[in-house]
Amino acid sequence: MKSVVAPVKNVAATQIAFETLLQRSMGVPGIGLIHGPTGTGKTTATTYLYNQVNGVYVSARAHDTTISLTSRIVEELGAPPMYRISKCVDYIIEQMSMFERPLFIDEADYLMNDTRMLETVRDIYDGTEIPIILIGMDQIARRISTRKQFYNRISEWVEFRPADLEDVVTMADYLLDDGIKVDEELLDNLRMSSSGELRRITIGLSKIESLALANDLEIVTLDDWGDQPFHGLRG
Known part of the structure; x- marks a missing residue:
């Protein structure tokens, strides 16, 4: 990141x-x-x-x-x-x-x-x-x-208000390593899971980036992510 x-x-x-x-x-x-x-x-x-x-x-x-x-x-x-x-x-x-x-x-x-x-x-x-x-x-x-x-x-x-989808897209564009893209559906899922909190969104983006690097993905989709949690343990 x-x-x-x-x-x-x-x-x-x-x-x-x-x-x-x-x-x-x-x-x-x-x-x-x-x-x-x-x-x-x-x-x-x-x-x-x-x-x-x-x-x-x-x-x-x-x-x-x-x-x-x-x-x-x-x-x-x-x-x-x-x-x-x-x-x-x-x-x-x-x-x-x-x-x-x-x-x-x-x-x-x-x-x-x-x-x-x-x-x-x-x-x-x-x-x-x-x-x-x-x-x-x-x-x-x-x-x-x-x-x-x-x-x-x-x-x-x-x-200060919780992040909307446009903010999450902006964060992904600026924070993720060059060459890594995230499908908007996954970003909106992250937004909802994080309740728009920027700290939690940043943590989620870091995990998405790790998934992309580990699997050599240029774009990460909701299917790639699956049902794993963005924060904490699986419920």
């Missing part, structure tokens, strides 16, 4: 939203929210994006405090850990502003459990106006709507 990011609809929507944040008009807020169920490719899409734009990436944790989160952002910016929130925030604002480095916060649902953490992220945005991207599960959009001061700073909302 090739080590690339397939340009499925969720990935394209993420890139468009980020470009919109960069090119926004004066007065338009610059925070974006990416949300959706697990397995839909949020982390993969944003990891690819922040690497392209020299972004700063951190993942929030269940037991984070404001100081632990801001200290990790400081470390990602290349400095030793700091142990006062005010020093951390000042340094983050200085560095993000000086080098125009957007901030990506994964597992942002955990911010909802601590008003001070959420308000600190808002302070960082207000001090820089450099885009901040939050990545969270499908309930974060509802939860964040109750925090009006923060909610009003979000101008781009991207909801």
